[in-house]
């Protein structure tokens with residue numbers, strides 16, 4: 001029998017406890033031994049739960065218990081999660097986590113610590129909720145050189161955009177519903193400002209390109225500036241607006257990584273990923289595009305990924321060493337502002353001649369209002385965009401990058 005501890009009994013941690021207890025028979029078969037939830041760390045008490053006797057408020061009872069061999073960290077945040085996880089690894093316990101911030105900020109260090117202590121540090125649940133994507137990239141696609149990853153990586157913002165577009169719900173109401181459903185971060189600014197998606201593209205890019213890509217080097221925009229008018233113009237031009245995390249390897253070997261709203265052409269599979277669903281498109285040189293799709297947030301989808309990592313730990317107590325990226329620095333990431341992207345632009349009304357003189361050939365988008373102009377440009381760097389805007393004396397209402405195909 002393997003004894004398990006869960007750190008944090010919030011949305012994810014409670015889902016992990018539920019799955020381990022309710023699916024105990026199936027899990028025993030797959031792990032080849034019984035997995036017993038012996039301790040749950042939380043500052044709150046849950047007297048009505050059938051497993052109320054297993055709660056503790058004292059981390060020392062977990063880290064100092066030699067019988068606990070696997071710890072699931074589901075408390076979120078960087079501190080004290082980093083200290084707790086480090087101490088568990090140093091104590092010879094395998095750790096699994098759903099904590100994107102922890103992996104994006106400390107992944108290289110924690111992987112090295114796990115390796116030194118011959119235990120596992122697994123984090124399938126940190127990207128894409130219930131979607132298996134990290135293990136497939138590290139194992140099933142291991143023969144490939146990766147060139148590009150693009151994904152809808154945040155369930156909350158995708159849910160909000162879908163509700164705004166399809167049900168004309170206000171941003172605030174859609175966000176409140178996402179919080180109620182357990183999709184949003186404790187501080188939902190991390191969702192709507194793109195920070196959560198940034199952590200996830202950092203984890204994916206670190207796996208794909210072999211060096212730790214830190215969030216501070218990644219250009220990050222959220223969805224707070226997206227207006228319903230933009231969504232309507234985009235639709236008319238044949239595009240959907242989605243918050244995308246993107247990383248690709250540039251010809252000089254550096255990684256171009258960013259999180260921003262993009263106009264996605266209706267023919268691209270990412271354009272039809274709605275609600276809380278995430279989708280991650282990974283391009284390998286042998287396979288071409290591979291698409292991963294499923295529920296990207298929520299209690300049981302995320303717990304499913306955590307529990308599968310727990311089972312992996314039970315089967316490989318000496319550490320399976322799948323993820324292996326080295327530390328990285330800012331020199332490995334290029335300046336996203338210098339990478340040309342086609343742009344959607346909406347501004348106070350301009351004549352077609354003024355637009356053409358400043359931006360060259362553009363694709364105009366018909367609107368309903370005579371007081372504004374909207375169009376799609378050819379690929380431009382940020383500097384080229386700014387000088388064209390200045391040349392046209394454009395009073396800009398909105399600018400969004402456009403994915404070419």
Ligand code: HSE
Pocket residue numbers: 100126128129153154155156157183184185191196296297298
């Ligand atoms: N807040 C995150 C999301 C949770 O909405 O995608 C899953 O990582």
